[in-house]
Amino acid sequence: MQQDDVTLMQEPNTEDGNSCLPELVSHLRDSRTQLREEWAQRITDAQLLGAMSEEEIFSEVTSVFDKYVDTLETGSVESLQEYAEDLSERIIPRGVETHEVLGIVLLLRDVLARSLFQKYQEDFKLFNRVLDAYEPAANRIAVIVGVSFVHERERVIGQQQATIRELSTPVLQVRERLLALPIIGELDSQRAGQLTEQLLNAVRSNRARVVVIDITGVPAVDKNVANHLVQTVRACRLMGAAVLVTGLSSDIARTLVTLGVDLSMMDTVGDLQGGIEEAERLLGYEVRKAPIATPEAKG
Amino acid sequence: MPVPILKQGPYLVASIQDALSDREVLELQENLLKQIGEVRASGIIVDVTAMDVIDSFASRSLRTVALTTRLRGAEMVIVGIQPDVAFAMVQFGLLMDDVNTALDLEEGLEFLDSWIAGRTFDDEE
Amino acid sequence: MRNEVLVAITSDRDVVLARQTGRSMATELGLSKSEATLLATAISEVARNIVEYVGNGQILLCIVNLNGMEGIKVVASDSGPGIENVEMALQDGQSSGGRLGLGLPGARRLMDEFHMVSEIGEGTTVTMTKWKGPRRG
Numbered sequence: 171m172q173q174d175d176v177t178l179m180q181e182p183n184t185e186d187g188n189s190c191l192p193e194l195v196s197h198l199r200d201s202r203t204q205l206r207e208e209w210a211q212r213i214t215d216a217q218l219l220g221a222m223s224e225e226e227i228f229s230e231v232t233s234v235f236d237k238y239v240d241t242l243e244t245g246s247v248e249s250l251q252e253y254a255e256d257l258s259e260r261i262i263p264r265g266v267e268t269h270e271v272l273g274i275v276l277l278l279r280d281v282l283a284r285s286l287f288q289k290y291q292e293d294f295k296l297f298n299r300v301l302d303a304y305e306p307a308a309n310r311i312a313v314i315v316g317v318s319f320v321h322e323r324e325r326v327i328g329q330q331q332a333t334i335r336e337l338s339t340p341v342l343q344v345r346e347r348l349l350a351l352p353i354i355g356e357l358d359s360q361r362a363g364q365l366t367e368q369l370l371n372a373v374r375s376n377r378a379r380v381v382v383i384d385i386t387g388v389p390a391v392d393k394n395v396a397n398h399l400v401q402t403v404r405a406c407r408l409m410g411a412a413v414l415v416t417g418l419s420s421d422i423a424r425t426l427v428t429l430g431v432d433l434s435m436m437d438t439v440g441d442l443q444g445g446i447e448e449a450e451r452l453l454g455y456e457v458r459k460a461p462i463a464t465p466e467a468k469g
Numbered sequence: 470m471p472v473p474i475l476k477q478g479p480y481l482v483a484s485i486q487d488a489l490s491d492r493e494v495l496e497l498q499e500n501l502l503k504q505i506g507e508v509r510a511s512g513i514i515v516d517v518t519a520m521d522v523i524d525s526f527a528s529r530s531l532r533t534v535a536l537t538t539r540l541r542g543a544e545m546v547i548v549g550i551q552p553d554v555a556f557a558m559v560q561f562g563l564l565m566d567d568v569n570t571a572l573d574l575e576e577g578l579e580f581l582d583s584w585i586a587g588r589t590f591d592d593e594e
Numbered sequence: 595m596r597n598e599v600l601v602a603i604t605s606d607r608d609v610v611l612a613r614q615t616g617r618s619m620a621t622e623l624g625l626s627k628s629e630a631t632l633l634a635t636a637i638s639e640v641a642r643n644i645v646e647y648v649g650n651g652q653i654l655l656c657i658v659n660l661n662g663m664e665g666i667k668v669v670a671s672d673s674g675p676g677i678e679n680v681e682m683a684l685q686d687g688q689s690s691g692g693r694l695g696l697g698l699p700g701a702r703r704l705m706d707e708f709h710m711v712s713e714i715g716e717g718t719t720v721t722m723t724k725w726k727g728p729r730r731g
Contacts, residue, residue, distance in 0.1 A: 522631060
């Protein structure tokens with residue numbers, strides 16, 4: 171067994187290896203139809219890419235096979251890398267996992283190695299030289315495809331995190347003139363600023379008169395968080411909207427007052443439901459249970 | 470150009486049209502206080518929608534009008550503070566807790582109407 | 595876009611001009627509306643200080659670029675009598691004989707960087723910067 175990790179990322183550089191490459195490439199091209207079918211079959215057998223149909227798998231297999239052989243031939247990885255990134259972008263949203271991508275690339279490596287064995291089994295020395303050429307190149311390709319996939323995944327995750335951050339402070343219109351802002355998660359200065367801006371713009375565009383800010387989902391309400399809240403309340407008020415803060419326990423409120431936070435400006439109501447009821451009252455709504463229609467009443 | 474002050478029912482409405490220099494802010498202050506005595510208005514609306522910034526000088530001047538108006542038995546309401554201006558005022562630390570504010574002119578009128586209604590009710594008590 | 599604009603400050607009209615120039619530079623550079631308003635408000639305060647306490651001076655507005663961050667730097671300078679105690683002038687509610695008061699500490703809160711030097715008999719220079727925030731479109 172000729173395993174040498176050090177050569178993993180290197181180009182095939184032995185003279186023998188180089189002289190074998192053209193022959194190897196033309197063998198793989200000649201056997202294209204058979205090899206890619208075999209590869210697709212093994213992907214299906216290994217239950218990889220379950221999210222994709224057989225036709226889709228076959229079409230991707232064909233493209234990857236051709237790029238793979240091109241890369242073996244030219245040593246230039248750009249076109250394969252580009253394809254790998256593009257492929258990753260397409261399959262990540264469909265839930266394809268990292269192990270599946272690595273799995274299919276390694277399967278191709280196996281399929282091709284077996285085919286080489288079949289062709290060169292008569293001449294063991296030649297076979298060794300062919301493997302010398304093939305293995306480093308194949309490993310390099312596997313690494314490129316794997317890394318492209320992981321990079322793409324990280325990019326997608328980063329994007330999703332940004333979206334989650336924005337969605338995590340949704341300003342909801344509960345009724346005409348009434349907004350609710352349930353804050354979930356830590357509240358640092360940057361996020362507090364973003365949140366205030368978002369809320370103020372929503373006050374303007376929804377012509378809100380009352381805003382209910384619920385902080386039940388904020389894990390630690392310290393002096394900073396409280397001061398941010400006071401600022402948000404003040405800014406809303408300057409625009410003519412009253413603010414009710416809900417989810418602030420009386421224990422925390424007392425601690426904050428001890429710490430010197432001026433909460434006099436802040437109207438608080440126990441929980442979100444109570445806050446919305448109070449807001450509705452401020453807006454002049456009267457909330458009543460609708461009379462339940464009884465069978466007698468119908469008749 | 471001085472800020473136009475119009476009489477609308479029992480109220481005076483000052484609509485600021487552009488960014489104001491300090492002198493223009495002082496003129497507005499004087500004109501409002503003069504007119505509220507002359508026309509016996511029961512309320513003032515100052516529409517600041519067009520103001521680019523409300524800094525310490527502008528806010529102090531507006532607050533002075535509001536508190537003086539109150540001493541005359543009337544109320545003032547500032548309307549149209551924009552989101553970015555409100556944000557800057559709060560970051561700055563400009564407190565206007567004792568000044569009435571409303572979203573826009575319509576809301577301001579409604580505020581003064583209900584304030585008068587409340588006052589009449591109190592008188593009857 | 596000009597990278598540097600000098601506004602001479604001699605009257606209350608110049609206060610408006612300085613802050614409006616600052617705002618338009620900030621907007622062109624891509625600062626958000628809120629950031630531009632914070633900047634304009636701070637400029638208004640330092641410009642007013644010049645008019646009110648010294649009579650004339652100047653405000654230099656320039657685009658700065660540092661470690662990939664972009665922002666607007668404001669240098670407000672005068673050749674007035676100077677301020678004896680800079681630290682005190684920057685404290686909330688401190689106004690030596692009606693001087694300064696809320697203006698400077700407020701302006702400092704609006705900016706990302708704020709620095710003031712003063713020499714008695716020489717004058718005062720306030721240097722302050724507002725950076726373009728992250729993830730602004």
